[in-house]
Amino acid sequence: MADRHGAPRPGTRQGLGESLNRSYAMLLRHVYLLRGSWPRVLELAYWPVMQMILWGFITQFFTGHSEWVAQAAGLLLAAVLLWDVLFRAQLGVTLPFYEELYSRNLGHLFVSPLRPWELIASLLGISTLRTLIGVVPAALLAIPLYHYSIFTMGLPLIVFFVQLLVTGWALGLMISGLVLRFGLGAQSLAWVAIFALAPISGIYYPIEVLPAWLQPLALALPSAHVFEGMRAVLLDEGFHTGHFAAALALNLVYLVLGAALFMRVFALARERGLLLHSGE
């Protein structure tokens, strides 16, 4: 069959370019959503800014009362900003996925040539965008408000940002998979699951503060290595390649696990007909 213009009708184009085009289409879908709702964009930045303001005052207080914080006034502010990278990156995957469930759109998406991994790629893309929209204004506001620029960290900042972004992606994919499997009744996982990691990620304190039995668990998290590495940089101990390598390796493992879980649940969803009946 030819189309109306006489051009041949090929099968679904399968090249990388076509895959990127489909992922871009899904990215565009979420950009349209943000573009059409300024309150959503403001909301993305609201919590990181509020957190930064709160921790800025705490830092000011501790700078005069704590020798440790006084060594590097940006310790707590950098920590809160980087923690928000992790949290926003995870929300950046799960919330756009929830949007598809809320709008009962999965059925339409998966009768189209969209592959599950192309959806995953688009979720990672929109997560990056949402994280930047959320965290960059807070980081910029910290400069006039507290005379602290996280950007002075330089190249390591990019490394920490990317590592935490990937950790957030991995968690986001796992949570999205669980919500696809168990339905929107489990959606609160997006907001609560990550806080189980917070105490053992060593965001505001070194891992050595934790009980000895808990430290191996902490070191199995990429985020713990990132925050240890961040403190090393801020306390002029230099860039710690050991923590960098550990975080990188762990992130790869968790990202593969997250993607594998999502793909497995997707296959299960096809078996059980969940794609047709997903939604509120």
Place this chain on the structure above:
Amino acid sequence: MAIEVSELTKNFGPATAVDAVSFDIATGSATALLGPNGAGKTTTLAMLLGLMTPTFGHIRVLGADMLRDRYAVLNRMNYASPYIDLPQRLTVRENLVVYGRLYGVRGLKARIHQLAEELELESLINRPYRELSAGQRTRVALAKALINEPELLLLDEPTASLDPDTGDRIRGWLEAYRAQTGATMVLASHNMPEVERLCDRVLMMRGGRIVDDGTPEGLRARYGRRNLEEVFLDVARHG
């Protein structure tokens, strides 16, 4: 053949939704899956689309094995159903742009313009989908289903809950699309006049099985009934 199905079976635990169904659908034909609620029509459509994996059986659509190679043909088919939706906060145009890109449509802007004109969507094109009435949403869903000029169009109750005027327009557009393109259509419907108007073949389903197969005229004659609704009631109540 546009569709070849053999021994198609879907079990959900101990329940059998579709029970060893076999049928072929000729290219360019319009076929209705007809049957009472729970007959297995939507499940059969979902398996034809690759949205659901069968427990057993084989499906070939447009020459491709849908269990192994569905991505080879998914851009040549499309689907509309009132039971799945489009992103609510996106405008009609944004929805069509997203789906046009997903289907790899060339000349997308012109195609959207054409569909907006044909389906009388011009005045709605920049309105959010959530603000549309049921009839308007059905037109947009149909525009999405036609965005890639599918060779195979699968429709689940395409005019469910629409007023007679809107339903009639939708049926008219579907007839026109088939006449223009020679596309194959498969629809599940409870609307008998719609089936008689649009379809040249009816597969009657009950309890997950195909219990009869024929043209609307042939079925009426076989059951000695005046219309397809009476045939439907015979099949639904008495088998």
